[in-house]
Amino acid sequence: MNDAQTRLDGRAITGTFTREVDVVIVGSGPAGAAAARELARRGARVLVVEAGRWFDPSEFPRSAFDAMALTYRDMGASVALGISPTPFIQAKMVGGSSPINGAICWRFPRDVYDEWLAADPALEVALPWTELESVTDELDARLGVKPTDPAIAGRKNQLMALGAEALGLEHRPIRRNVAECEGAGRCMQGCPTGRKASVDATLLRDAEVAGAIVLSSTEVTRIDVVHGRAVGVTGRTDGGATVTLRARHAVIVAASAVQSPVLLMRSGLHHGPVGRHFQCHPGVSMAGRFPEPVRMWEGATQGHEVIGLRHEGLKFEALGFGLGVMAGRLAGVGPSLARELDDIAHQADWGVAVRARAQGRVIAVRGKPLVFFSPSAEDIGRFRRGLRVLGELMLAAGADHVSPGVKGVVSQTASVSDLIHLEREGPRSPTAFTSVFTHMFGTCRMGSSAATSVVAPDFRHHTTAGLYVADSSVFPTSLGVNPQIPIMAMATLCARRAAS
Numbered sequence: 270m271n272d273a274q275t276r277l278d279g280r281a282i283t284g285t286f287t288r289e290v291d292v293v294i295v296g297s298g299p300a301g302a303a304a305a306r307e308l309a310r311r312g313a314r315v316l317v318v319e320a321g322r323w324f325d326p327s328e329f330p331r332s333a334f335d336a337m338a339l340t341y342r343d344m345g346a347s348v349a350l351g352i353s354p355t356p357f358i359q360a361k362m363v364g365g366s367s368p369i370n371g372a373i374c375w376r377f378p379r380d381v382y383d384e385w386l387a388a389d390p391a392l393e394v395a396l397p398w399t400e401l402e403s404v405t406d407e408l409d410a411r412l413g414v415k416p417t418d419p420a421i422a423g424r425k426n427q428l429m430a431l432g433a434e435a436l437g438l439e440h441r442p443i444r445r446n447v448a449e450c451e452g453a454g455r456c457m458q459g460c461p462t463g464r465k466a467s468v469d470a471t472l473l474r475d476a477e478v479a480g481a482i483v484l485s486s487t488e489v490t491r492i493d494v495v496h497g498r499a500v501g502v503t504g505r506t507d508g509g510a511t512v513t514l515r516a517r518h519a520v521i522v523a524a525s526a527v528q529s530p531v532l533l534m535r536s537g538l539h540h541g542p543v544g545r546h547f548q549c550h551p552g553v554s555m556a557g558r559f560p561e562p563v564r565m566w567e568g569a570t571q572g573h574e575v576i577g578l579r580h581e582g583l584k585f586e587a588l589g590f591g592l593g594v595m596a597g598r599l600a601g602v603g604p605s606l607a608r609e610l611d612d613i614a615h616q617a618d619w620g621v622a623v624r625a626r627a628q629g630r631v632i633a634v635r636g637k638p639l640v641f642f643s644p645s646a647e648d649i650g651r652f653r654r655g656l657r658v659l660g661e662l663m664l665a666a667g668a669d670h671v672s673p674g675v676k677g678v679v680s681q682t683a684s685v686s687d688l689i690h691l692e693r694e695g696p697r698s699p700t701a702f703t704s705v706f707t708h709m710f711g712t713c714r715m716g717s718s719a720a721t722s723v724v725a726p727d728f729r730h731h732t733t734a735g736l737y738v739a740d741s742s743v744f745p746t747s748l749g750v751n752p753q754i755p756i757m758a759m760a761t762l763c764a765r766r767a768a769s
Contacts, residue, residue, distance in 0.1 A: 275477040279486030279506030280322065286506070289515040290314040290482070292767065293502055294523055295489045295532065298365020299753045300740035300760040301523035302468035302476065303408075307764035309479035316514060317473070317481060318504060320488045321362035329459030333590055336458035340369055347527075349629065349706070351643030353699035355551065357706050359525060363485050364469030366753070371456050371571035372445040372465050373586075373751040374414045376405050377758060385745050391717035392745075395726030396762060404758045411475075412446035412466045414754070421452030423568015425617045428559065429587045430573050432666035438577035438658075443586070445569070446471075446753075454589045456570035472757070487512055490636070492520055492536040492736065499736035519735050519767045523760060526709035526742040530631050531638040533713065533723075533738075540732045541723040546711040547629035548747040551644055551704045553652050554588060554620035556672040557663035562614045565589050575662065582624035582749055583655045585662065587617075619662065621655030622708070623648060624749035631712050642706070644699050652702050657692035661685060676701040708752050713742035728763035739763040 292308050294301045297319040309315045321340070330336050337345025342359040349355045360366040379398070386393050408414075417426065422442065433440035446466040455461055463470065473483065486507040493501045493513075501515040522529045530544040566589060575585035596610060609616070629642030644652070660671045660682070670683040677696050679687055696702070716722025719731040724743050730736040739760040741752055748755060 275480075275482050276323065277482060277484045278322070279484060279510070279512075280508050282506040282510045282512070283508040284510055286510050287513045287515070288316060289517065290316045291516065291518045292316070292521060293318065293514045293516040294521045295502060296365065296523035296525065296528070296740065297363050297469070297473060297483060298360070298523065298525065298740070299367055299468050299756045301521070302364070302367075302472040303757040303760040304521050304523060304739045304764040305476035305481045306472045306479070307761045308768055309476040309481040311768050313518065313768065315476060315481040317476070317483045318487050318489050318502065318514065319363050319483065319485045321360065322486045323363045323469070324368065324459065326459065326461055326463035329455070329461050331455070331458065333458055336369065340459065347640075349640040349642040351629070351641055351699075353643070353702070355642065355704055355706055357549070357640065357709070359527060363483065364467050364473065365525070367467035368459050368465065368469055369457055370753065371751075372447050373571055374409070374412070374444045374446050374754050375750040375752070377401055377755040378748060378750055381746065381748050388745065389716050392715070392726050395766070400762065401758050404761045405754060408754055408757050408761075412471055413448050414444050414446050416442040416444055417569045417572035418450065421450050421569055422572045423452055423454070423565075423589070424561070424563045425565045425589060426569060426572035426587045428563065428617060428666040429575065429585070429619060429662065432662035433575045433577070435665035436661060438575050440573065440575040440577065443569075443572050443574050445572070450569060452568045454566045454568055454570050457590055468757070484512070489524075489532060490535065492522070492532065492538065494536065494538070494733055497732070498734040516735070519737055521737045521739050521763065521767060523739040525740055526712045527631055527638050527640060529738055529740055529742045530712040531633045531636070534633045535636050538730070538733060540730070541719065542714065542721065543723050544631040544712050545628070546714050547631055547640065547642060547709065548627075548711045549625060549642065549706040550622045550708040550747060550749070551625050551648065551652070551706040552620045552622045553656055553702055553704045554618050555656055555659040555663065555674065556616055556618045557660075557668035558612065558670055559615050559617060559666075559668050563617045564614050565617050578658065579749060581654065582651055583658070584622045584750060585655070585659060586620050586622065588620050617663070619659050621659055623651045623655060624747055625651075628711070646697065649697055649699055649702070652704070653692045653695045657688040660688040674703050708741070708747065710741045710744040710747045710752075713738045714745050715743040716745065727766040729766070737763055737767050
């Protein structure tokens with residue numbers, strides 16, 4: 270089928286619109302695309318509804334701030350409330366976060382899977398490890414997942430490898446879903462040459478070839494339930510039309526750990542801990558100045574990682590972003606900041622993702638999501654530990670000095686003892702740290718007990734027939750690693766359960 274047959278643009282739909290299919294999927298990101306692909310290839314008539322629109326690679330702007338305004342929810346200004354309000358990032362476009370993430374691909378961690386089974390043994394029957402691994406193999410092959418090519422890694426990634434080697438920490442090139450990457454360093458803005466194998470260009474395209482329809486620029490406002498069964502959804506297009514979509518077999522919600530619980534609540538589906546048990550990966554970063562030019566905006570956006578402390582809940586990544594974002598990480602004001610800006614080609618910024626133990630909550634206020642999250646004292650300890658290691662990595666790789674970016678701590682240092690002091694005696698309040706979080710989980714958590722979970726181990730809503738949730742909101746805990754491949758694998762299993 271061609272694009273004209275499979276793609277409906279809500280911006281152009283101005284009158285009442287109705288459609289009946291077998292399965293309606295809400296959300297076109299990694300979860301929705303994977304579920305659509307599986308079901309369409311099994312012969313189901315599938316319609317995917319997406320609040321954002323399609324983007325061609327040529328439309329992605331060079332500026333990170335322009336990209337946020339164009340492709341992110343709330344123009345990239347979403348904030349979780351708590352002791353220290355913290356920004357978080359969600360996409361609003363066909364493909365979800367996949368076209369604008371760092372292209373980092375991790376397989377499902379076996380240690381996390383074992384944690385889930387220890388807490389709820391019934392999950393093993395519904396989520397067999399061999400099936401997850403088999404699905405992951407297929408996804409890796411379809412998305413062309415492979416380690417970052419040294420030819421396009423860029424100096425920022427090479428330096429991280431040098432630092433990790435000097436400290437004796439396990440490290441590796443990041444596995445990425447790219448094809449002939451040119452190292453433009455613009456993954457977060459959207460690849461301008463279309464080299465990223467994001468789900469809009471792969472899994473969703475496979476679903477379209479199998480007959481699935483994608484309705485973009487259309488916000489789903491509620492799930493329609495009749496006599497305890499989900500029968501479809503109602504929404505509104507950007508063109509102002511009311512949309513009624515009927516699902517003969519199932520409705521699958523794949524709108525994210527923030528949007529999915531709110532959609533359930535907005536639809537009167539308050540069963541279980543919906544919106545509770547919110548978890549995420551907060552990240553903190555450190556800038557370092559090197560005697561040689563690093564030009565961190567060049568090369569693979571995120572091409573190297575240090576995984577030797579993952580057992581502590583810490584995963585370190587080289588970062589790459591535009592000059593405007595990097596400038597905000599430099600120390601100083603006035604003339605001192607001006608000197609840093611003049612020297613920006615020599616600056617690098619690396620980050621650490623923390624597997625936070627704290628749990629927050631998502632609620633609906635006038636139908637819109639409001640996120641509450643505050644890191645725990647244990648999590649703040651991981652912030653300090655992670656920053657110490659980041660600084661040591663940079664100094665071991667040859668940095669002249671590092672800038673911790675923590676209130677109440679020395680603004681620049683070349684001393685490991687200062688970094689040790691930061692870890693041991695540094696601030697205990699989250700307000701002292703500049704952080705952002707990504708990778709959200711848990712708000713429609715899966716479990717065998719209807720009293721303590723929202724969906725059953727087969728992804729089916731405990732109290733509403735014909736309703737499934739496929740995204741990371743069903744994960745019982747966070748993963749501690751980048752979740753896009755595990756999300757796709759779990760969503761594929763969800764589609765298989767829904768099809769049975």
